[in-house]
Amino acid sequence: MKRFSERCVPTKHIFVREWKLGNKIFAKGSRPVYEICDKKGCNYVLKVMVAPKWFFNRELCFQIICAKNGLCKPVSDWWLCKKSEEEGGEEEEYIKGVIITPKLKETLESKLKKNIKMMNVKKKYRGVLDNFLLAMKTLKLIFDLHQKLRVIHGDAGANNIMLDYDEKLFLIDMGLSFLMSEPEPSTFARPRLSIDYDYIAESFKGTGFESLFRDIDSKLAKIEEKFEEYDEDNPFSAEKIKGKYTIEYILNFEKDLVEEELKKSIIDFPVYGDFYSY
Numbered sequence: 001m002k003r004f005s006e007r008c009v010p011t012k013h014i015f016v017r018e019w020k021l022g023n024k025i026f027a028k029g030s031r032p033v034y035e036i037c038d039k040k041g042c043n044y045v046l047k048v049m050v051a052p053k054w055f056f057n058r059e060l061c062f063q064i065i066c067a068k069n070g071l072c073k074p075v076s077d078w079w080l081c082k083k084s085e086e087e088g089g090e091e092e093e094y095i096k097g098v099i100i101t102p103k104l105k106e107t108l109e110s111k112l113k114k115n116i117k118m119m120n121v122k123k124k125y126r127g128v129l130d131n132f133l134l135a136m137k138t139l140k141l142i143f144d145l146h147q148k149l150r151v152i153h154g155d156a157g158a159n160n161i162m163l164d165y166d167e168k169l170f171l172i173d174m175g176l177s178f179l180m181s182e183p184e185p186s187t188f189a190r191p192r193l194s195i196d197y198d199y200i201a202e203s204f205k206g207t208g209f210e211s212l213f214r215d216i217d218s219k220l221a222k223i224e225e226k227f228e229e230y231d232e233d234n235p236f237s238a239e240k241i242k243g244k245y246t247i248e249y250i251l252n253f254e255k256d257l258v259e260e261e262l263k264k265s266i267i268d269f270p271v272y273g274d275f276y277s278y
């Protein structure tokens, strides 16, 4: 399906479809991100992409796939721009297009930075707790992407994970994603399960919970063993066991680490019996 728009990007004065441009909220090279408004307000973002066609297609398709399971926000609108006369030629492979998705509140990266400051500078236990909660939500997010959708994100740093206004986590920036079933792509990262966890571990440096994401392959292997044990006498299907118990299982592996980190970071520690119910 090809969808072109005469005018590529709306302005503050000119609508394209029902969209009018808001403020620029992120500027990096040829991929700026703007707030964009419909009649109800500026609750969406528009990402302008000048990229090879395959890249644009991947970003769009994987965002749609990922949104089906609620791991990304849905694509609200998108279009390709008509090439102007001056363009073309050697840049033939490149296309310009826009993708519109609902606006999210902040990146995981900025949230983690705030929490680290809170726990190190202000000595507030809330920072540690929140990092722990975010680590759990991130594990679940990546785990679901892998297990339910059989998709690897490929660039799963904390700047590509965002919180919405209910503190729920969503993946963004799906252009480097691939299906586990795809042949190994030479142009970008290799489809190892742990590649996403490796990126994420980097992002959690300084939070105390980095090692939750390390050595994930061997943890998953242990979980697989555990499935076999469960299989014998568990009334649920293997699917359900996979979906439901694995993250808890990882958590149990790391219970000591979590408790230790919490104890050493916190001076006046409140009763914390409820941590694991997050």
Ligand SMILES: Nc1ncnc2c1ncn2[C@@H]1O[C@H](COP(=O)(O)OP(=O)(O)O)[C@@H](O)[C@H]1O
Pocket (backbone or CB within 6 Å): 025, 026, 028, 031, 033, 045, 047, 101, 102, 103, 104, 105, 107, 159, 160, 162, 172, 173
């Ligand atoms: N849905 C969104 N809501 C709010 N901000 C967003 C949204 N999507 C992206 N951003 C902001 O724009 C930045 C760049 O977006 P991203 O899709 O990651 O592009 P890039 O390919 O340039 O990394 C993000 O790190 C985030 O700060």
Ligand SMILES: [Mg+2]
Pocket (backbone or CB within 6 Å): 159, 160, 173
């Ligand atoms: Mg990004």
